[in-house]
Amino acid sequence: MKEDWGKEAGNIISKWARKHSLWVLAYGTGCGAIEIPPTMTSRYDAERFGITGSATPRQADVLLITGYLAVKTLKRVIRTYEQMQSPKYVMGFGSCTINGGMYWDSYNTIKRLDDYLPVDIFINGCMPRPEAVIDGFIELQKLIDAGTAQGWVKYKENLDTYRANQKKVITNWKMPDYNW
Numbered sequence: 001m002k003e004d005w006g007k008e009a010g011n012i013i014s015k016w017a018r019k020h021s022l023w024v025l026a027y028g029t030g031c032g033a034i035e036i037p038p039t040m041t042s043r044y045d046a047e048r049f050g051i052t053g054s055a056t057p058r059q060a061d062v063l064l065i066t067g068y069l070a071v072k073t074l075k076r077v078i079r080t081y082e083q084m085q086s087p088k089y090v091m092g093f094g095s096c097t098i099n100g101g102m103y104w105d106s107y108n109t110i111k112r113l114d115d116y117l118p119v120d121i122f123i124n125g126c127m128p129r130p131e132a133v134i135d136g137f138i139e140l141q142k143l144i145d146a147g148t149a150q151g152w153v154k155y156k157e158n159l160d161t162y163r164a165n166q167k168k169v170i171t172n173w174k175m176p177d178y179n180w
Protein backbone atom coordinates (compact mmCIF):
# COMPACT_ATOMS: atom_id res chain seq x y z
CA MET A 1 0.00 0.00 0.00
CA LYS A 2 2.78 2.36 1.08
CA GLU A 3 4.70 1.39 -2.06
CA ASP A 4 1.70 2.21 -4.30
CA TRP A 5 1.33 5.59 -2.64
CA GLY A 6 5.02 6.32 -3.23
CA LYS A 7 4.72 5.31 -6.88
CA GLU A 8 1.63 7.46 -7.39
CA ALA A 9 3.29 10.47 -5.73
CA GLY A 10 6.38 10.00 -7.92
CA ASN A 11 4.17 9.89 -11.00
CA ILE A 12 2.37 13.11 -10.07
CA ILE A 13 5.64 14.91 -9.35
CA SER A 14 7.29 13.78 -12.59
CA LYS A 15 4.27 14.87 -14.67
CA TRP A 16 4.20 18.22 -12.88
CA ALA A 17 7.92 18.73 -13.51
CA ARG A 18 7.67 17.58 -17.11
CA LYS A 19 4.83 19.88 -18.09
CA HIS A 20 6.49 22.90 -16.49
CA SER A 21 9.80 22.30 -18.20
CA LEU A 22 9.17 22.15 -21.93
CA TRP A 23 12.30 22.69 -23.97
CA VAL A 24 11.28 23.57 -27.48
CA LEU A 25 13.11 23.00 -30.71
CA ALA A 26 11.41 25.33 -33.16
CA TYR A 27 11.89 24.19 -36.74
CA GLY A 28 11.17 27.36 -38.66
CA THR A 29 9.86 25.70 -41.79
CA GLY A 30 7.24 28.27 -42.80
CA CYS A 31 6.27 31.90 -42.38
CA GLY A 32 4.67 31.19 -38.95
CA ALA A 33 8.19 31.14 -37.45
CA ILE A 34 8.01 34.92 -37.27
CA GLU A 35 5.55 34.62 -34.35
CA ILE A 36 8.01 32.67 -32.18
CA PRO A 37 10.27 35.61 -31.10
CA PRO A 38 7.33 37.65 -29.70
CA THR A 39 5.99 34.51 -27.99
CA MET A 40 9.30 33.92 -26.24
CA THR A 41 10.30 37.50 -25.43
CA SER A 42 9.03 39.98 -22.84
CA ARG A 43 5.66 40.89 -24.39
CA TYR A 44 4.19 37.36 -24.11
CA ASP A 45 6.96 35.73 -22.07
CA ALA A 46 6.29 32.03 -22.64
CA GLU A 47 8.98 31.18 -20.13
CA ARG A 48 6.59 32.00 -17.25
CA PHE A 49 4.86 28.72 -18.26
CA GLY A 50 8.13 26.80 -18.21
CA ILE A 51 8.52 26.98 -22.00
CA THR A 52 11.99 27.71 -23.26
CA GLY A 53 14.16 27.14 -26.29
CA SER A 54 16.49 24.23 -26.89
CA ALA A 55 19.56 24.40 -29.06
CA THR A 56 19.66 20.73 -30.06
CA PRO A 57 17.21 17.85 -30.61
CA ARG A 58 18.84 15.72 -27.93
CA GLN A 59 17.82 18.11 -25.15
CA ALA A 60 14.44 19.05 -26.61
CA ASP A 61 11.02 17.88 -25.42
CA VAL A 62 8.86 19.57 -28.04
CA LEU A 63 9.34 19.80 -31.79
CA LEU A 64 7.47 22.83 -33.07
CA ILE A 65 6.85 22.78 -36.81
CA THR A 66 6.03 26.33 -37.78
CA GLY A 67 4.22 25.97 -41.08
CA TYR A 68 4.40 24.38 -44.50
CA LEU A 69 6.93 21.64 -45.10
CA ALA A 70 8.71 21.09 -48.39
CA VAL A 71 9.50 17.42 -49.04
CA LYS A 72 13.24 18.01 -48.71
CA THR A 73 12.69 19.77 -45.36
CA LEU A 74 10.48 16.91 -44.18
CA LYS A 75 13.44 14.57 -44.39
CA ARG A 76 15.46 16.80 -42.00
CA VAL A 77 12.48 17.17 -39.68
CA ILE A 78 12.07 13.38 -39.43
CA ARG A 79 15.78 12.97 -38.67
CA THR A 80 15.53 15.70 -36.03
CA TYR A 81 12.49 14.09 -34.39
CA GLU A 82 14.17 10.71 -34.29
CA GLN A 83 17.18 12.19 -32.48
CA MET A 84 15.02 13.53 -29.65
CA GLN A 85 14.73 11.50 -26.46
CA SER A 86 11.36 10.19 -25.27
CA PRO A 87 8.98 11.35 -24.00
CA LYS A 88 8.79 13.89 -26.82
CA TYR A 89 5.98 15.90 -28.33
CA VAL A 90 5.18 17.43 -31.72
CA MET A 91 3.20 20.60 -32.28
CA GLY A 92 1.90 21.54 -35.73
CA PHE A 93 1.69 25.31 -36.05
CA GLY A 94 -0.60 26.87 -38.66
CA SER A 95 -3.09 25.62 -41.23
CA CYS A 96 -0.32 24.37 -43.51
CA THR A 97 0.48 21.57 -41.04
CA ILE A 98 -3.18 20.57 -40.80
CA ASN A 99 -4.27 20.38 -44.44
CA GLY A 100 -1.64 22.07 -46.57
CA GLY A 101 -3.20 25.52 -46.05
CA MET A 102 -2.64 27.86 -48.95
CA TYR A 103 -0.10 25.37 -50.36
CA TRP A 104 -2.68 22.57 -50.55
CA ASP A 105 -2.06 22.05 -54.30
CA SER A 106 1.69 22.63 -54.32
CA TYR A 107 3.73 19.90 -55.98
CA ASN A 108 6.52 19.87 -53.38
CA THR A 109 4.93 20.41 -49.96
CA ILE A 110 3.22 17.84 -47.78
CA LYS A 111 -0.44 18.29 -46.90
CA ARG A 112 -0.92 16.69 -43.48
CA LEU A 113 1.95 16.62 -41.03
CA ASP A 114 0.39 13.79 -39.02
CA ASP A 115 0.71 11.41 -41.95
CA TYR A 116 4.48 11.58 -41.37
CA LEU A 117 4.99 12.37 -37.67
CA PRO A 118 2.76 11.91 -34.60
CA VAL A 119 1.33 15.36 -33.87
CA ASP A 120 0.14 15.90 -30.28
CA ILE A 121 -1.31 19.38 -30.78
CA PHE A 122 -2.26 21.46 -33.80
CA ILE A 123 -2.54 25.24 -33.53
CA ASN A 124 -4.75 26.50 -36.31
CA GLY A 125 -4.66 29.87 -38.04
CA CYS A 126 -2.63 31.49 -40.77
CA MET A 127 -0.59 32.54 -38.99
CA PRO A 128 -1.46 31.88 -35.33
CA ARG A 129 -0.77 34.78 -32.97
CA PRO A 130 1.39 34.37 -29.83
CA GLU A 131 -1.77 34.05 -27.67
CA ALA A 132 -2.79 31.02 -29.75
CA VAL A 133 0.71 29.54 -29.50
CA ILE A 134 0.69 29.87 -25.71
CA ASP A 135 -2.80 28.38 -25.62
CA GLY A 136 -1.50 25.42 -27.64
CA PHE A 137 1.27 24.88 -25.09
CA ILE A 138 -1.22 25.03 -22.22
CA GLU A 139 -3.32 22.37 -23.98
CA LEU A 140 -0.19 20.25 -24.39
CA GLN A 141 0.52 20.63 -20.67
CA LYS A 142 -3.00 19.38 -19.93
CA LEU A 143 -2.41 16.33 -22.13
CA ILE A 144 0.89 15.63 -20.38
CA ASP A 145 -0.87 15.91 -17.03
CA ALA A 146 -3.59 13.50 -18.18
CA GLY A 147 -0.97 11.10 -19.57
CA THR A 148 -2.48 11.31 -23.07
CA ALA A 149 0.35 13.08 -24.92
CA GLN A 150 1.45 9.73 -26.31
CA GLY A 151 2.51 10.59 -29.87
CA TRP A 152 6.02 9.18 -29.29
CA VAL A 153 4.49 5.82 -28.26
CA LYS A 154 2.23 5.87 -31.32
CA TYR A 155 5.27 6.53 -33.51
CA LYS A 156 7.12 3.48 -32.18
CA GLU A 157 4.06 1.27 -32.43
CA ASN A 158 3.20 2.39 -35.96
CA LEU A 159 6.68 2.96 -37.33
CA ASP A 160 6.02 0.79 -40.40
CA THR A 161 3.04 2.91 -41.42
CA TYR A 162 4.89 6.18 -40.82
CA ARG A 163 7.91 4.89 -42.75
CA ALA A 164 5.76 3.83 -45.69
CA ASN A 165 4.19 7.33 -45.84
CA GLN A 166 7.58 9.03 -45.44
CA LYS A 167 9.24 6.94 -48.14
CA LYS A 168 6.34 7.54 -50.51
CA VAL A 169 7.32 11.22 -50.77
CA ILE A 170 11.04 11.13 -49.90
CA THR A 171 12.60 9.22 -52.74
CA ASN A 172 16.28 9.66 -51.72
CA TRP A 173 15.78 8.14 -48.26
CA LYS A 174 19.27 6.97 -47.11
CA MET A 175 18.77 7.63 -43.38
CA PRO A 176 19.92 5.66 -40.32
CA ASP A 177 17.45 3.28 -38.65
CA TYR A 178 15.31 4.66 -35.85
CA ASN A 179 16.78 3.28 -32.64
CA TRP A 180 16.15 5.84 -29.92
Ligand code: SF4
Pocket: 030, 031, 032, 066, 067, 068, 093, 094, 095, 096, 097, 101, 102, 125, 126, 127, 128
Ligand atom coordinates in the same frame (compact mmCIF):
# COMPACT_ATOMS: atom_id res chain seq x y z
S1 SF4 B 1 -0.28 28.57 -42.14
FE1 SF4 B 1 -0.06 30.57 -43.14
S2 SF4 B 1 1.53 31.59 -41.96
FE2 SF4 B 1 1.69 29.41 -41.51
S3 SF4 B 1 3.19 28.61 -42.96
FE3 SF4 B 1 1.15 28.33 -43.85
S4 SF4 B 1 0.88 30.15 -45.15
FE4 SF4 B 1 2.53 30.61 -43.71
